[in-house]
Amino acid sequence: MFTKQELQDIIELIGRSPVQKFKYSDGTAQLLIVKDNAALPPKADKRSTKAASEPMAEHAEAAGAKPSEPDGAQPAAMAEKNAEPDAPKLIEIVAPTVGTFYTSAEQGAVPFVQVGDKVTPEKVVCVLEAMKLFTEVSAKVSGEIVEIAVENGQFVEYGQPLFIVKPE
Numbered sequence: 001m002f003t004k005q006e007l008q009d010i011i012e013l014i015g016r017s018p019v020q021k022f023k024y025s026d027g028t029a030q031l032l033i034v035k036d037n038a039a040l041p042p043k044a045d046k047r048s049t050k051a052a053s054e055p056m057a058e059h060a061e062a063a064g065a066k067p068s069e070p071d072g073a074q075p076a077a078m079a080e081k082n083a084e085p086d087a088p089k090l091i092e093i094v095a096p097t098v099g100t101f102y103t104s105a106e107q108g109a110v111p112f113v114q115v116g117d118k119v120t121p122e123k124v125v126c127v128l129e130a131m132k133l134f135t136e137v138s139a140k141v142s143g144e145i146v147e148i149a150v151e152n153g154q155f156v157e158y159g160q161p162l163f164i165v166k167p168e
Helices: 004-016 050-063
Strands: 021-025 030-034 078-081 090-094 099-102 124-130 133-138 143-148 161-167
Touching: 124 161
Parallel strands: none
Antiparallel strands: 021 030, 078 090, 090 161, 099 124, 124 133, 143 161
8 A cells, every 4th residue: 555645646747747547456456547637727737736636646545556557558749738728729749758858969059949940740859868879859740839848958757848839
C-alpha cells in the first residue's frame, strides 16, 4: 500500500505526461487514471495538478494501487493548452524523451526556431541529447512559435512542454 504522498506523486507524473489513460492491476487492486482536461477550470494551469490530484489519490489509496507502465500508451507529440475559453487554442510541443534540450545542431549555430517563427509539421524545432544520442524534434503542427518553454542546455523530462505554438 502506498502513502498518500506517493500516490499524489504518481498522479502528478501522469498529469505532466502526454499519457491520457493510466491503468494498473496487481490482481488484488486496480488503479485507473483517465485525464479529462475539460473538467479543469478555464484558468487552471494544466501543468499544476496538485488540487486535482487529491481526490484521485484518496480513491487510489483506498484501492491499494501501485505504479506501473501505462497501458500501451504511446507518447504524444503535442498537447492542447487553453488559457481562457475565448482565447485561441495553443498547442504544446512536448519532449518525446528525456534529455538535454538544444536550440541548434551545434554550439554557436543559428537556432532551429525562435519566438515568432512560422513552423510546419516537418520543421525540426530542436534536438534532445541523451547518452550522445541526438533526437530531432519536429513541430508536428503548422503555426507560429509563441513561447520557448525551456532554456538551451536544460535537461527536460518526457512529456515536458518545449514550445507553445499558435496553430494556423
